Amino acid sequence: MLRVQDVTVAYGAEPVLEGISLEVKAGQFASLIGPSGSGKTSILRAVTQLLRPQSGSVALDVSLDEVGFLFQEDALLPWRTARQNVALGLRIRGLDRKEAEARAEQWLSSLGLAGFGDRYPRQLSGGQRKRVAIAQVLALQPRLLLMDEPFASLDAIVRTRITQELLGWVEREHLTVLLVTHDLEEAISASDVVYVLSQGPRATIRSRHEVRIARPRNVLETRRHPVFGPLLRGLWDELSGESPLVDYAL
Amino acid sequence: MKTWINSTIFRRSAALLLLLLLWEALSRLAWLDPFYAPPPSRVAQVMFSLFAEGGIWPHLEATFTAAIIGLLAGLVAGVVLGFSAALTPILAELLEPVMIVLNAIPRVILAPLFVIWLGIELASKVALALILVAVLVFFAVHSGIKDVDHRLVERVRTLGGGRRVLIREVYVPSVTAWLMGNLKVAVGFAFTGTVVGEFVASSRGLGYLLQFAQSTYNAALTIALIVLIMVFVLLLFSVSELLERRLLRWRYIQEPAR
Numbered sequence: 438m439l440r441v442q443d444v445t446v447a448y449g450a451e452p453v454l455e456g457i458s459l460e461v462k463a464g465q466f467a468s469l470i471g472p473s474g475s476g477k478t479s480i481l482r483a484v485t486q487l488l489r490p491q492s493g494s495v496a497l498d499v500s501l502d503e504v505g506f507l508f509q510e511d512a513l514l515p516w517r518t519a520r521q522n523v524a525l526g527l528r529i530r531g532l533d534r535k536e537a538e539a540r541a542e543q544w545l546s547s548l549g550l551a552g553f554g555d556r557y558p559r560q561l562s563g564g565q566r567k568r569v570a571i572a573q574v575l576a577l578q579p580r581l582l583l584m585d586e587p588f589a590s591l592d593a594i595v596r597t598r599i600t601q602e603l604l605g606w607v608e609r610e611h612l613t614v615l616l617v618t619h620d621l622e623e624a625i626s627a628s629d630v631v632y633v634l635s636q637g638p639r640a641t642i643r644s645r646h647e648v649r650i651a652r653p654r655n656v657l658e659t660r661r662h663p664v665f666g667p668l669l670r671g672l673w674d675e676l677s678g679e680s681p682l683v684d685y686a687l
Numbered sequence: 688m689k690t691w692i693n694s695t696i697f698r699r700s701a702a703l704l705l706l707l708l709l710w711e712a713l714s715r716l717a718w719l720d721p722f723y724a725p726p727p728s729r730v731a732q733v734m735f736s737l738f739a740e741g742g743i744w745p746h747l748e749a750t751f752t753a754a755i756i757g758l759l760a761g762l763v764a765g766v767v768l769g770f771s772a773a774l775t776p777i778l779a780e781l782l783e784p785v786m787i788v789l790n791a792i793p794r795v796i797l798a799p800l801f802v803i804w805l806g807i808e809l810a811s812k813v814a815l816a817l818i819l820v821a822v823l824v825f826f827a828v829h830s831g832i833k834d835v836d837h838r839l840v841e842r843v844r845t846l847g848g849g850r851r852v853l854i855r856e857v858y859v860p861s862v863t864a865w866l867m868g869n870l871k872v873a874v875g876f877a878f879t880g881t882v883v884g885e886f887v888a889s890s891r892g893l894g895y896l897l898q899f900a901q902s903t904y905n906a907a908l909t910i911a912l913i914v915l916i917m918v919f920v921l922l923l924f925s926v927s928e929l930l931e932r933r934l935l936r937w938r939y940i941q942e943p944a945r
Contacts, residue, residue: 485845487841487844487845501847502847504845505845506845508838508841508842510838512836512838512839512841512842513842514839514842514843514856514857514860515937515938516860516864516935516937517856517937525843525846525848525856526846526847529843529846529847529848529852530847557937557940559937559938559940560940560941573846577846577847
């Protein structure tokens with residue numbers, strides 16, 4: 438589904454990422470973890486062509502129209518209502534306003550935001566805005582979902598709840614996902630495979646770990662699975678040695 | 688009742704009334720020379736006669752016509768040039784130095800030149816109001832586009848939006864917010880340009896009347912005209928604010944309790 442081959446990304450003279458290779462198979466949930474500032478986001482930006490790698494290639498089995506990108510910030514248009522924000526992508530895809538907004542309303546309802554369609558982003562809480570952003574992406578029915586620490590700004594309860602809802606969608610729809618995060622527990626509980634990025638500059642893929650926990654998963658229950666603890670400890674040890682300032686959520 | 692007394696509007700109005708009463712008393716007691724500082728009652732009398740005798744109307748019409756045309760033309764010119772420069776780098780290279788120079792100088796110094804080029808009638812006043820407003824709006828639009836939230840641009844791009852969608856969904860609303868923030872200043876600039884233009888050379892308008900009042904040392908008429916211009920500009924400020932609240936409804940809407 439997604440193959441990143443020997444990608445090097447540089448913003449100045451020195452590369453941020455060097456020789457990055459990773460693969461996410463169809464229907465697989467992959468996570469990319471690494472120290473802050475190691476260039477995790479740059480990989481997603483390279484996949485969506487928001488930046489051009491210095492060298493290497495990105496191969497997708499789907500068109501860019503079938504790729505959904507969930508940003509760290511909700512990045513909703515402040516001058517559009519929740520419904521209009523969700524409808525925007527659908528209208529860009531050619532649906533007329535009425536149909537796009539009707540579908541947007543359905544997506545908002547399915548994410549627990551029935552009756553919130555007329556509200557502007559500043560009238561919504563952080564969790565509600567994040568749900569609108571998720572609806573905006575899922576409404577386009579992507580086959581590949583890229584997520585850049587999408588829930589980092591939320592409190593633990595809301596974060597767990599929304600992660601579980603999204604995981605449910607991903608499992609039901611068999612979506613392929615690449616999640617960038619620095620939360621090791623989140624990475625393990627949601628993923629089939631975890632890639633570890635080394636400390637930048639010139640960050641590389643340091644290791645790859647498979648998470649052998651059956652689906653469907655419950656993000657809280659998963660943490661009690663026998664595989665979870667040893668894997669978490671292994672990743673923690675690996676990254677603690679990698680980063681002089683330990684900033685991983687355990 | 689208590690809430691009403693504690694309100695800011697009440698306190699400000701009371702302070703203004705007190706100041707006017709003090710001024711009136713000092714003038715009547717001859718502690719202030721009425722030749723230089725005529726009492727408010729004399730200013731009010733002059734203002735009343737201006738309207739009662741009807742002599743003010745052609746001047747009001749001249750000033751308002753020039754200011755409104757200058758304001759609208761300046762808004763259009765500033766928006767078009769600002770958008771074009773922000774989206775076309777080669778045009779920005781040509782326009783930016785001109786606008787920076789025009790912004791750096793006190794633009795009212797162009798008034799005599801416009802009189803020479805366009806005569807003492809409406810056109811020279813419109814031109815001065817236009818140039819004052821257009822430069823302000825150019826920078827507001829230019830900054831509005833250059834400082835647009837790049838996260839919104841990337842969001843729309845990842846949803847599949849191209850240049851047209853970006854302009855419609857991100858740039859135009861972002862620029863509207865900047866523009867509305869500067870609309871009140873633009874209204875003030877349009878009146879400044881018009882009145883200064885009339886002051887330099889004209890046969891009608893509030894600036895012309897001001898020039899006449901100054902040359903005849905008529906302080907009561909001068910103050911009456913200044914008050915009149917202030918009242919009209921404040922009225923236009925209110926209209927601008929209503930427009931801003933309507934167009935930027937999303938910004939003023941009440942946030943829910945968290």
